[in-house]
Amino acid sequence: MGFERYESRFQAGEIxxxxxxxxxxxxxxxxxxxxxxxxxxxxxxxxxxVVEGLCSQFNTGYDMLIVRKxxxxxxxxxxxxxxxxxxxxxxxxxxxxxxxxxxxxxxxSIELTKSEIRDRLKFxxxxxxxxQHYKQHIEGKCIFMVDDGLxxxxxxxxxxxMVKKYSPKKIFIAVPTSPLSSVQRVSPxxxxxxxxxxxxxxxxxxxxxxxxxxxxxxxxVLEIINTSKYYLKK
Numbered sequence: 001m002g003f004e005r006y007e008s009r010f011q012a013g014e015i016x017x018x019x020x021x022x023x024x025x026x027x028x029x030x031x032x033x034x035x036x037x038x039x040x041x042x043x044x045x046x047x048x049x050v051v052e053g054l055c056s057q058f059n060t061g062y063d064m065l066i067v068r069k070x071x072x073x074x075x076x077x078x079x080x081x082x083x084x085x086x087x088x089x090x091x092x093x094x095x096x097x098x099x100x101x102x103x104x105x106x107x108x109s110i111e112l113t114k115s116e117i118r119d120r121l122k123f124x125x126x127x128x129x130x131x132q133h134y135k136q137h138i139e140g141k142c143i144f145m146v147d148d149g150l151x152x153x154x155x156x157x158x159x160x161x162m163v164k165k166y167s168p169k170k171i172f173i174a175v176p177t178s179p180l181s182s183v184q185r186v187s188p189x190x191x192x193x194x195x196x197x198x199x200x201x202x203x204x205x206x207x208x209x210x211x212x213x214x215x216x217x218x219x220x221v222l223e224i225i226n227t228s229k230y231y232l233k234k
Contacts, residue, residue: 039060
């Protein structure tokens with residue numbers, strides 16, 4: 001059966017709930033009966049409308065987990081790693097070994113990325129020290145990590161590394177689209193991955209899974225979280 005592209009990111013989130021039911025009905029039933037034992041993290045910006053759609057089906061809460069790439073100094077469109085909301089760093093060691101960067105250049109790039117995240121936290125009116133906050137909402141709970149799609153999967157790996165620091169019971173990934181290579185890259189680090197559109201292709205773009213693709217602006221993220229019943233306001 002051919003894949004029908006998503007009308008919107010919100011609809012993709014609703015469809016993800018159906019994918020969970022199709023693939024693991026016991027888990028689906030457990031979420032419906034015990035929504036408080038689950039918590040979702042959306043990777044902004046694109047993951048926010050997706051997680052709204054998912055949470056609307058499950059009545060679970062969510063927060064944003066900001067991940068920023070560590071930019072290569074001489075090519076700032078590319079990155080050699082990622083930093084997450086709480087300062088967790090994941091380096092792409094294979095790439096870094098080919099870049100001939102000095103220790104100072106690596107350190108400065110990481111610090112710049114951490115500064116960008118602090119700015120994002122301030123923009124979204126989040127506390128700078130979130131350790132207790134994450135402990136409260138992650139420890140002993142089943143966590144869903146949500147984005148509008150996986151590309152290389154490296155951003156999601158950084159997010160997983162952060163969440164694992166706070167002792168979750170289980171970690172699930174729910175994304176509307178992904179290349180098979182990224183599913184294989186992240187699956188060993190989590191309990192289960194849900195994705196209705198896994199594509200075994202050489203050239204992959206998240207945008208191809210959506211009828212009307214656009215980069216989600218911060219104004220839309222703010223509108224969603226300010227009116228959401230599920231977003232954890234902090």
